[in-house]
Each structure stands twice: as C-alpha cells, then as structure tokens.
Amino acid sequence: MKFVDSARIHVKAGNGGNGCVSFRREKYVPKGGPDGGDGGRGGHVYLRANAQLSTLLDFRYKKHYEADRGVHGQGSKKAGRTGKDVVINVPCGTLVRDVASGSLLFDLTEDGQEVLLAEGGHGGRGNPHFTTSTRQAPRYAEPGGKGQELEVEFELKLMADVGLVGFPNAGKSTLISVLSSARPKIADYPFTTLVPNLGIVRYGEYKSFVMADIPGIIEGAAEGRGLGLQFLRHIERTKVLAVLVACDTEDPLAEYKLLLDELKRFNPELLDKPRIAVLTKMDVIPEEFTPMMLGDGTPLFEISSVTGQGLDGLRDALWTRIVASRT
Structure with a gap:
C-alpha cells in the first residue's frame, strides 16, 4: 500500500x-x-x-x-x-x-x-x-x-513510541524487522526505505510498544534536501528517539553529532525528547574501530541485528524510557 x-x-x-x-x-x-x-x-x-x-x-x-x-x-x-x-x-x-x-x-x-x-x-x-x-x-x-x-x-504525523533516526544504510530497517513483525525492504544501498514503517515490538508477555523506521536523513534534510521535511515531521510525535550510527562509517561520532544538528535545525524541541544512541553492525566492526565517546550523557548501546548482540539491553532501555514518558 x-x-x-x-x-x-x-x-x-x-x-x-x-x-x-x-x-x-x-x-x-x-x-x-x-x-x-x-x-x-x-x-x-x-x-x-x-x-x-x-x-x-x-x-x-x-x-x-x-x-x-x-x-x-x-x-x-x-x-x-x-x-x-x-x-x-x-x-x-x-x-x-x-x-x-x-x-x-x-x-x-x-x-x-x-x-x-x-x-x-x-x-x-x-x-x-x-x-x-x-x-x-x-x-x-x-x-x-x-x-x-x-x-x-x-x-x-505517525503515532509511535520510538522513532529510529539515522543516515541511509544505518541499519534501521534491519533492526525493526528483527525486533518487530514489520517487514520493510532491506538492501545494502542507501534509501532502501522510502516510506516510514511501523512495527509492534513485544516486551515481556503482555507489553508492547510501537517503533517507527523513519527514512534515512541526509545532511541538509532540515532544509528539505533528500526526503527532508517530508518525513522529519513524523519524528515529532514519538516519545523516545533512537539515534542509529553504523560502526563501519568513517567517523561515527561526527555522524552522530550531524544527526543531532539536523534534528535541532528542524525542531529544537526534538533534542528535549528522551533518546539513546545505538551503534549498529557490530558484527562487521572494522579493525581500526575505536569506542565512541558521546560526551553528552546519552546512553550508548552497541548492537548487531544479525547476531542479536545487545538487542535485549536495547529493548529494556527503550521500554524504561517509554514508561517514564507516560508518567
């Protein structure tokens, strides 16, 4: 559809x-x-x-x-x-x-x-x-x-508990397909996701939350470049932001800061939302990789959607922040 x-x-x-x-x-x-x-x-x-x-x-x-x-x-x-x-x-x-x-x-x-x-x-x-x-x-x-x-x-504007934010090919679609029943198109090239995808993530026996895979942001998205404003607005209603950066990118920390800058330029209030940072694709970690130090107090999770590394901890952290946002 x-x-x-x-x-x-x-x-x-x-x-x-x-x-x-x-x-x-x-x-x-x-x-x-x-x-x-x-x-x-x-x-x-x-x-x-x-x-x-x-x-x-x-x-x-x-x-x-x-x-x-x-x-x-x-x-x-x-x-x-x-x-x-x-x-x-x-x-x-x-x-x-x-x-x-x-x-x-x-x-x-x-x-x-x-x-x-x-x-x-x-x-x-x-x-x-x-x-x-x-x-x-x-x-x-x-x-x-x-x-x-x-x-x-x-x-x-999509109604979701968690919004996945990241540059193209950061692993958002793979993550939502592993954590939920959503089946977005996945491929190893940028802009595979052209529309937002929603998935229901089960937590425990009787709990669940909604996760949204937002199409990849690019530099200048706040001014309408790429998919730009067409999809950034869907992030505004989410309760928690998960900022995804691939570990095999040239400079993960610079990419993380650039993502936050694009969010701030679109709507400064987005940075007031609870958020976590997620370093993806840890199954293909490069030899020259050095741990990413955020320096802003944001929790950092290292995961692999392929091997399952860190996914339980990520799910727990998201649920904790969702519950806190509801009170």
Whole structure:
C-alpha cells in the first residue's frame, strides 16, 4: 500500500430545507390557520480518527465530500427530514488545517475521536412561526440556511513510541524487522526505505510498544534536501528517539553529532525528547574501530541485528524510557 502523509479536500455540509407556506384546508374548515412544516437541518460533515488506517491515500482519489441537504417542510405541519451526515475517517495522528486561513483546526490523536468539521444549515421555519395578533395568515416561510463549505489540508504525523533516526544504510530497517513483525525492504544501498514503517515490538508477555523506521536523513534534510521535511515531521510525535550510527562509517561520532544538528535545525524541541544512541553492525566492526565517546550523557548501546548482540539491553532501555514518558 502506498504511503501518503498529506492531502487536501473540499467539504460541503448540507443546506437546510425550506420552511413551508401552507394553510389548513378541511371540509368544514375552509379558512384554517397556517400549518406549514419546518425544513430539515442539512447534514453535518464529521471527521473520525481510525486506528485501522495508516495513510491518507484515499484522499488522492476522492477530494470532494458533501452531506445531504435537509428536506423541505410540508403542509399539515410535516417537518422535513434531516439531511444525512457524512463521516470521514482519517488515521490517528492527522492534523487538520483550514486552507484559507492556514489555522490548525484539529489534531486527531485517539482512536474513535470525532469532531464536527462542517455544520449543516438550519432548517427554515414554516409559516405558523410568523403569526402575530395582527397577521393571522402569514404567507411567508423561512428559507433553509446554507451549510458550511471549506477546503482543508490533512497532514499525517505517525503515532509511535520510538522513532529510529539515522543516515541511509544505518541499519534501521534491519533492526525493526528483527525486533518487530514489520517487514520493510532491506538492501545494502542507501534509501532502501522510502516510506516510514511501523512495527509492534513485544516486551515481556503482555507489553508492547510501537517503533517507527523513519527514512534515512541526509545532511541538509532540515532544509528539505533528500526526503527532508517530508518525513522529519513524523519524528515529532514519538516519545523516545533512537539515534542509529553504523560502526563501519568513517567517523561515527561526527555522524552522530550531524544527526543531532539536523534534528535541532528542524525542531529544537526534538533534542528535549528522551533518546539513546545505538551503534549498529557490530558484527562487521572494522579493525581500526575505536569506542565512541558521546560526551553528552546519552546512553550508548552497541548492537548487531544479525547476531542479536545487545538487542535485549536495547529493548529494556527503550521500554524504561517509554514508561517514564507516560508518567
């Protein structure tokens, strides 16, 4: 399934039905009073967060959503039927912005969360509502109100406990495939991962957490180079960051610092998140390798996703920080 994390749609709530102008006419009541019914309310447009969805792909094919209008009122004080509402399902983690103003309308983060996006027009009142002491037979009824209409932009930010951050070919995809049931494409060349991958990592018998494999960052990503801004935003919602550096890179410490610099340039608050450093591919450690000294107090784990070296300790450390972030 193609991963799409932004989309723009047009929504229109239903117009309200018109009120009715009618007068009671019966065999022995030739000049009865007004009996026009009220029009029905127009249908609303709702948004609902759905944990079963993971992409905004559907909105690439359907861009217009319109609720039904309310039915007009009828004689004998028969009210018109309310227009049918429209419910639009979006993935958890979807931001909703008004295109016209650029303002943030909603942030849908919880499964089942539902918000009113566009309100249907009110139903017009029938002519009985306009009788007065001097006007007993009004020939006027209220028209239905217009339904709200707007264009909105969706932006999806993945909901994950742990975000794997690293340059291309740092071993992120291999790690998530070993720790979880996710099966991302893995190969020994840069940019194998072109879309974020989510995996459920089991911890103990009954615990688990969600890990996100973010496509590889490159220098200048904060300014949009490479995959750049397209995927950096997915890191913002993660509770814990795992910064991965391959041990066989030319200068692991310089690469680690460069990654932190890219995160800081994109959003300085990312460096306030709990994080750990992970030195990967320890099964192919080069002869000239020297231990990496971070100097910033960040815990460092040396692992091999191939042999399993250090994975239990890494899993424990991630879980500890996830639990701490929830309190």
